[in-house]
Every structure is written in structure tokens, then in C-alpha cells.
Amino acid sequence: MRIANNYKKIISSLPKDVRVIVAAKTRTPEEIIQVIEAGAKDIGHNYVQEAINSFSALGDFSKEVNWHMIGHLQKNKINKALEIFDFIQTVDSYDKAVAINKRCDDNIDVLIEINSGDEKSKSGLTKNIEQIFNTVEKIISLNHINLCGLMTMGPVVDNPESLRPFFKETFNIFKLLSDDNELGKYMKILSMGMSDSYKIALEEGSNMVRIGSAIFGPRR
Numbered sequence: 001m002r003i004a005n006n007y008k009k010i011i012s013s014l015p016k017d018v019r020v021i022v023a024a025k026t027r028t029p030e031e032i033i034q035v036i037e038a039g040a041k042d043i044g045h046n047y048v049q050e051a052i053n054s055f056s057a058l059g060d061f062s063k064e065v066n067w068h069m070i071g072h073l074q075k076n077k078i079n080k081a082l083e084i085f086d087f088i089q090t091v092d093s094y095d096k097a098v099a100i101n102k103r104c105d106d107n108i109d110v111l112i113e114i115n116s117g118d119e120k121s122k123s124g125l126t127k128n129i130e131q132i133f134n135t136v137e138k139i140i141s142l143n144h145i146n147l148c149g150l151m152t153m154g155p156v157v158d159n160p161e162s163l164r165p166f167f168k169e170t171f172n173i174f175k176l177l178s179d180d181n182e183l184g185k186y187m188k189i190l191s192m193g194m195s196d197s198y199k200i201a202l203e204e205g206s207n208m209v210r211i212g213s214a215i216f217g218p219r220r
């Protein structure tokens with residue numbers, strides 16, 4: 001009940017056009033089923049194998065939701081990832097997009113990850129607008145890749161308010177791409193904001209938030 005209530009409370013506090021990805025890492029199938037029964041349509045996972053385990057454990061429930069890869073995708077996991085994910089939010093280079101495209105015989109929805117914190121330890125495109133335009137142009141030419149927008153994490157901070165500048169910068173990139181005659185139509189989704197930061201992210205233009213602990217409680 002607690003999980004379903006948390007989920008419903010969050011949903012009812014959000015504008016209708018905001019999509020909530022339930023970040024399900026470390027959660028049991030029983031916990032995930034509770035959110036699906038409460039109406040969740042999008043489940044996010046960080047690891048391919050964990051997602052596959054969770055997918056099979058969910059049985060028929062797994063077919064009621066879209067599966068989003070929100071963690072770093074290694075090249076050698078792409079084949080497996082394509083078996084279950086509907087959405088890959090962490091395309092972090094043209095090379096990665098090519099590798100996905102090559103292994104995909106259907107179409108896959110993707111977001112391009114922006115390394116908004118400029119962190120060595122994180123993946124994603126660096127905030128160089130020329131390079132980003134260039135990469136987006138090349139990625140949209142790949143025939144199995146359906147580019148839907150951008151995603152960012154931002155650095156780990158003590159106070160979520162400190163994330164605001166990173167969200168702002170990512171929104172500015174999103175906006176520049178959106179205003180482009182050719183590329184604008186690929187910019188539908190801006191995925192940013194987690195449990196601590198989604199309210200700030202929404203103020204800065206996000207329309208997709210990825211929420212785990214505010215729904216399930218602290219991670220084990």
C-alpha cells in the first residue's frame with residue numbers, strides 16, 4: 001500500500017504531460033508489481049541483467065509497461081538490452097548509437113545523454129553545442145534509431161538546489177536543438193530529475209522524471 005500511495009501522490013502532484021519513469025534498481029518483483037498496479041507505465045533499470053531478471057519475474061505485468069535503460073550501456077550488453085528495453089535513455093556517443101543500430105532489427109527509442117556536470121566518471125556528451133549538433137545530426141540518420149530527446153543526471157550534490165544550474169544548461173541545449181528546423185522534431189523528451197530533484201528539474205523544463213526512492217523508500 002505504501003508504495004502504491006507514494007506513487008499516486010507523486011503522480012497527482014505533477015502536470016499531466018510529465019512522464020514518470022519508476023527507477024526500479026534493487027527493488028523486488030513484488031515491489032515493482034505494486035507500482036504497476038497503481039498505474040505505472042514506465043519502468044527504468046540501470047543494469048541489463050537485473051532488468052532481464054525483473055522482466056521475467058514480473059510475468060504478464062512486464063508486458064503492461066515500457067522498459068527504459070537508464071544506466072550506462074556497455075557495448076557487449078546491447079544485444080541483451082534490445083531483447084527487453086523499449087527505450088535507451090543513455091546513448092552517450094555516435095559510436096554507441098551505431099552499435100545499437102547495427103544490432104537492432106526493429107526500431108528503438110533513444111535519448112542522448114548529456115554529461116551536464118562535466119564529470120570524468122560519468123558518461124554522456126560534453127556540453128559543446130557544436131559537437132552536440134553534429135552528433136545529433138549523425139544519430140538521426142541511423143535507420144533503426146528513433147531519437148526522442150535528451151537525458152541528464154547531473155553531479156551528486158548535497159543540496160538538490162545545487163543541481164539547478166546543470167538542469168538549466170541542459171534545458172538550454174534542448175531548446176537550441178528544439179528551435180532548429182531540421183532537428184527540432186526529434187526533441188520531444190527532456191529526461192531529468194530524480195527523487196530529490198524532480199521538482200527543481202520540472203521548474204527548469206524537464207518533462208520526464210526518473211523516481212526511485214521517493215516511491216519505494218530508501219535503497220537497500
Ligand SMILES: *Cc1c(COP(=O)(O)O)cnc(C)c1O
Nearest residue numbers: 023070194195210211212213214
Ligand atoms: C537510481 C536512479 C534514479 C532514481 O534515483 P532516486 O534517487 O532513487 O529517485 C534516476 N535516474 C537514474 C539514472 C538512476 O540511476
